[in-house]
Amino acid sequence: SAVISQKPSRDICQRGTSLTIQCQVDSQVTMMFWYRQQPGQSLTLIATANQGSEATYESGFVIDKFPISRPNLTFSTLTVSNMSPEDSSIYLCSVRDRDLRIEEQFFGPGTRLTVL
Amino acid sequence: TQLLEQSPQFLSIQEGENLTVYCNSSSVFSSLQWYRQEPGEGPVLLVTVVTGGEVKKLKRLTFQFGDARKDSSLHITAAQPGDTGLYLCAGDFNSGTYKYIFGTGTRLKVLA
Numbered sequence: 734s735a736v737i738s739q740k741p742s743r744d745i746c747q748r749g750t751s752l753t754i755q756c757q758v759d760s761q762v763t764m765m766f767w768y769r770q771q772p773g774q775s776l777t778l779i780a781t782a783n784q785g786s787e788a789t790y791e792s793g794f795v796i797d798k799f800p801i802s803r804p805n806l807t808f809s810t811l812t813v814s815n816m817s818p819e820d821s822s823i824y825l826c827s828v829r830d831r832d833l834r835i836e837e838q839f840f841g842p843g844t845r846l847t848v849l
Numbered sequence: 850t851q852l853l854e855q856s857p858q859f860l861s862i863q864e865g866e867n868l869t870v871y872c873n874s875s876s877v878f879s880s881l882q883w884y885r886q887e888p889g890e891g892p893v894l895l896v897t898v899v900t901g902g903e904v905k906k907l908k909r910l911t912f913q914f915g916d917a918r919k920d921s922s923l924h925i926t927a928a929q930p931g932d933t934g935l936y937l938c939a940g941d942f943n944s945g946t947y948k949y950i951f952g953t954g955t956r957l958k959v960l961a
Contacts, residue, residue, distance in 0.1 A: 737891075766948060775937055775954040776892070825891050838882065838939070838949055840891030 735760055735828050737841035745847045746816055753812045754844045756826030761806035763830045767799075770823040770843070779824075782809040816848045853940055853952035861958045862928055870923045870955045872938035877918050879941050882949065886935040895923075928959045 736759040746752050756765065765782040780788040780801055788801035803809040813820050826841040856871045872881070880899040884892035896905050898914035898921065905912045909932075911924040925932055938952040 764948075768951075773956075776939075776951040778948055778950065781948060827891075837894060837897060839894070842891050843889075845889075 734837075735762055735830065735839045737826055737828060737839060739824075739826055739841040739844050741844060742842065743845040743847075745849065747849055748817055750816055751812055751814045752816065752846060753810050754824050754826075754846075756809045756811070756841055758807045758828055760830075762828040763806075764828060765803060765809045766827045766829075766838075767801060767809070767811045768825040768827060768840075770825060772822070776825065779811070782811075813846065816846075818848045821846055821848045853938055853950060855936075855938060855952040855955050857955060858953065859956050859958075861960065864929055864959055864961050865927050866959075868925050868928060868957070870925075870936055870957075871920065872922070872940075872952050873920045874940060875919065876940075876942050878921075879918075881914060881918075881921050881941070882939045883912055883921070883923050884937040884939065886937060887933075892935075892937055925957075928957075930959045930961050933957060933959050 738757045740755045744752055767779040768776040769779055770776050778791050779794045779799055780790040782788050782801050782803040784803045784806060798814055800812045823843040823845050825843045827838050829838050853872055853874050862868055880897055882897045883895045885895055886892040896907055896912045901916045901918045903914040909926045913922045921938055936955045939949040941949050
């Protein structure tokens, strides 16, 4: 299995500011994903983080609002830009890897964001 | 857009009772997973099913994948308070992108 850490674990931010969330994996992984989980809801996929190229965004999510970086196979960042209270959610990093069982997906503990 | 509907949305039962949670889609999955999530934590993988008709057991939990690979169920026998949590199914629709789409979730509360 892969062990995933996220920083920060939680934050309270002011409207209009930006926050960058870090995701670190203890091994090289092929695929990294970012999800959002709004209060009391299920998980919604934001984007697939691609190493060395632009992230692939799902419908309803755009790069200007959620820029993503993936400089190597163990690290990725998600920035929530120009935040509003509607961005208050838990943001989760997850990974899959072809060298592990490809169908297995592992999650980080999440970053709980509150926007005032 | 693929959708996974889970039912029921909420379930509150007494300790010792049995329950079943359903996950349904109009599309075929190449694989499907069940997760449990507790407050303040990320989802934890319970099982992955990949073959139509497959049944897997994990202690008191029984997972079934539909023959057509469009639906799945999770059955818990003799529920315990420790089973309380958010249960999520997630499907890979074999789009070649390796991304899982999550179901709407079932929030279970087991009362002692």
